Amino acid sequence: MACEPWTEKLDAYLDGEIPAGEARALQQHLRECATCAAEALATVQQKLAVKAAAKRFVPDPAFRARIERSIAARRPSAGLFSGRLGWLRVFEIATVAAVLLIGGALFLTLRRGRGEERLISELVDQHVATLASANPVDVISTDRHTVKPWFAGKIPFTFNLPELEGSPFVLVGGRVSYLSQSPGAELIFRVRQHQISVFIFREEELTEVREKETLRTALSFEVRTWHHNGLRYFMIGDASPQDLDRLSELLKAAG
Amino acid sequence: MWNYRNKTAVRWFTLVYVSEERLLSGSFEELAMPLFDRLYNFAHWLTQDRQEAEDLVQETYVKALKGFPSFRPGTNFRAWIYQILRNTFLTSRTGLKSTATVPLDMESDEQILPAVKDTPGSILLQRSDRQLVQEALGRLPLPYREVLLLCEFEEMSYQEISATLAIPIGTVMSRLSRARRALREAVQGLQGTEQGY
Numbered sequence: 009m010a011c012e013p014w015t016e017k018l019d020a021y022l023d024g025e026i027p028a029g030e031a032r033a034l035q036q037h038l039r040e041c042a043t044c045a046a047e048a049l050a051t052v053q054q055k056l057a058v059k060a061a062a063k064r065f066v067p068d069p070a071f072r073a074r075i076e077r078s079i080a081a082r083r084p085s086a087g088l089f090s091g092r093l094g095w096l097r098v099f100e101i102a103t104v105a106a107v108l109l110i111g112g113a114l115f116l117t118l119r120r121g122r123g124e125e126r127l128i129s130e131l132v133d134q135h136v137a138t139l140a141s142a143n144p145v146d147v148i149s150t151d152r153h154t155v156k157p158w159f160a161g162k163i164p165f166t167f168n169l170p171e172l173e174g175s176p177f178v179l180v181g182g183r184v185s186y187l188s189q190s191p192g193a194e195l196i197f198r199v200r201q202h203q204i205s206v207f208i209f210r211e212e213e214l215t216e217v218r219e220k221e222t223l224r225t226a227l228s229f230e231v232r233t234w235h236h237n238g239l240r241y242f243m244i245g246d247a248s249p250q251d252l253d254r255l256s257e258l259l260k261a262a263g
Numbered sequence: 264m265w266n267y268r269n270k271t272a273v274r275w276f277t278l279v280y281v282s283e284e285r286l287l288s289g290s291f292e293e294l295a296m297p298l299f300d301r302l303y304n305f306a307h308w309l310t311q312d313r314q315e316a317e318d319l320v321q322e323t324y325v326k327a328l329k330g331f332p333s334f335r336p337g338t339n340f341r342a343w344i345y346q347i348l349r350n351t352f353l354t355s356r357t358g359l360k361s362t363a364t365v366p367l368d369m370e371s372d373e374q375i376l377p378a379v380k381d382t383p384g385s386i387l388l389q390r391s392d393r394q395l396v397q398e399a400l401g402r403l404p405l406p407y408r409e410v411l412l413l414c415e416f417e418e419m420s421y422q423e424i425s426a427t428l429a430i431p432i433g434t435v436m437s438r439l440s441r442a443r444r445a446l447r448e449a450v451q452g453l454q455g456t457e458q459g460y
Contacts, residue, residue, distance in 0.1 A: 019440050023414060025421050054443060055415050061396035062416035065307035071317050072299060075324055079292055082328060 011037075011044050018044065022051050127187060127214065128242070132229055134185055135205040135244040138196060144203075145181030145196055155182045155195065163191045167208050167239060170262035176200065177255055188213060197245075197255060204245030204255060211240045232256045236263040291331045294340045295324065301417065302348055308412055309352045309361075311401060319355065323348040342419070342426040349409070349427065361405040392450070399449035407442035414439055 014037050020026045021034050038045045138144045147158040156169055162184050172179060178198045185194035185207055192209035224231045230252045232243040241263075243256055302323065307316035327344050334343055352358040400408055413419045413427060424435045 019443065020421075020436060023421070023439075025436075051443065054447065057392055057396045058400065058411055058415040058446070059418075061393045061400060062308070062412050063304065064397055065304045065313075065316065067300060067303035067317070067320070068313075071303075071320075075299065075321060076296065078321075079295075079324065079328060 011041055014038075014041075014044055015047070018048055018051065022048060022055065128224075128231055128233075128244075130187065131205070131207050131242050132231070132244055134194065134207070135229065138183070138194065138205055139203055144183075146183040148181045149179060155179060158182065159184075159193050163193055165208075165210055165239060167193065168262040169195070170258040172197075172258070175254070175258060176251070177204075177258070190214075199245075199247050199251045199255070202245055202247035202251070204243060204247055204252065206255075206259065207242040207244070209240050209242075211235050211238050214240050234260065236260060239263070290336075291328055295327060295344060298341060298344060302344065305345070305409075305412060305417070306348060306352070308400070308408060309349070309405070310355075310357050312357070315355070315357055319348065319352055322351050326351065339423060339426060341417075342423045345413070345417075345427045346429065395450055395453055396446075399446055399453055402449050403442065403445055406438060407445050410435065410438050411442045411446060 014034055017026055017030065017034060021031055026034070038048055147155055149155045149158075156166070159182065160166065169179065176199050180196040180198050180203070182193055182195045185192050187207065187209050190209055190213035192207055195206040195208070197204045197206065229244050229246055230249050232241075232252050234241050234256065241256075241259065243252055243259075245252055299320075303316060303320050306319040306323070307313065310316045310319055323344065326347050330347070334340065400411065403411070410424065410428070413424045419427065421432050421435045424439075425432045428435070430438070
């Protein structure tokens with residue numbers, strides 16, 4: 009039967025789902041076959057009738073508005089913190105921020121720590137150089153009233169020296185020192201056979217040091233640092249920690 | 264300086280996250296809302312009940328929005344969301360009832376049936392037969408009803424129907440062919456009743 013191969017393809021043809029070549033051949037057959045043409049017409053009519061009939065149910069506008077609101081409520085632009093998703097994001101952001109802040113703080117601490125470390129090792133070097141020097145001091149005195157005026161005009165600040173009478177400490181003398189290109193005073197004290205250097209610089213010149221007061225040891229030297237009246241004091245020596253503490257108390261009291 | 268950098272980084276991250284999500288949500292709205300009326304119509308045809316249709320559409324939108332990040336851009340969104348709607352319906356009480364009443368042998372024959380050779384005059388549907396066709400469509404078994412709606416009303420390609428119903432294209436063709444015949448028979452039956460046969 010001539011119609012046989014076409015009847016199976018008629019639906020697909022009318023749905024636009026067969027290749028162009030086959031479609032042309034089927035069109036040719038439809039022109040020649042009244043039965044198939046009538047069938048095609050019936051199917052097309054049915055397709056159109058179903059299309060028209062299927063459009064039947066219209067949603068309630070209030071329902072549509074409800075869905076729209078529900079989508080908008082889940083949208084972050086309606087509020088970063090709205091909805092479950094929003095809070096999850098907030099936690100993520102908070103975590104990232106916390107990591108960054110902790111990282112930043114750690115970096116700053118390490119950097120500052122390294123900066124301070126560097127200053128102290130520089131001062132320890134200076135102290136060692138002073139110990140090794142044939143002329144450890146520029147101004148020799150056992151009297152604080154000679155040493156202090158000597159610094160006038162040599163450094164951009166002045167400081168007070170303690171009364172050492174009755175203490176085991178002896179002021180050997182002083183010299184001008186430099187730290188981070190800033191001039192300061194180096195005072196040399198002696199307690200028994202040990203020498204202690206006390207460095208005094210302007211606090212504002214030393215951005216690396218932020219701790220108010222530090223006790224530590226560097227290369228087995230005892231180190232003390234504190235600040236007073238805008239000045240930063242560093243004390244370095246191989247004497248006992250108690251000696252350094254006592255001398256620092258005397259200096260603080262005088263300052 | 265470091266504080267400034269930290270703040271900038273936080274702002275940057277916030278911007279990336281928020282704009283990414285805004286983009287997703289924005290495009291979801293843009294893709295899904297134009298389909299709202301049609302999805303509702305389809306849902307109502309499936310459930311045959313206004314309240315159930317609203318519940319079904321609402322659940323579909325919730326699921327689609329939730330699953331939207333997994334939707335691959337460039338693929339067929341319409342088929343995707345219709346599939347969600349249909350799957351949601353099939354697992355609902357009404358859906359389970361509908362599928363339970365479908366004859367078991369419906370899909371057993373993959374062969375495409377030849378078009379019906381009835382007298383064209385008696386079955387030539389007119390658009391004016393709207394109510395009759397609606398009645399007949401409502402009486403069709405669910406697989407026939409949905410495939411006809413997707414093809415004729417949604418004007419989906421066989422490929423899209425195949426994706427939406429998760430069946431091979433061959434099955435789409437055979438089911439469509441049977442559905443058309445079933446609809447004609449249903450209309451004829453209704454016409455017969457009306458004419459007092």
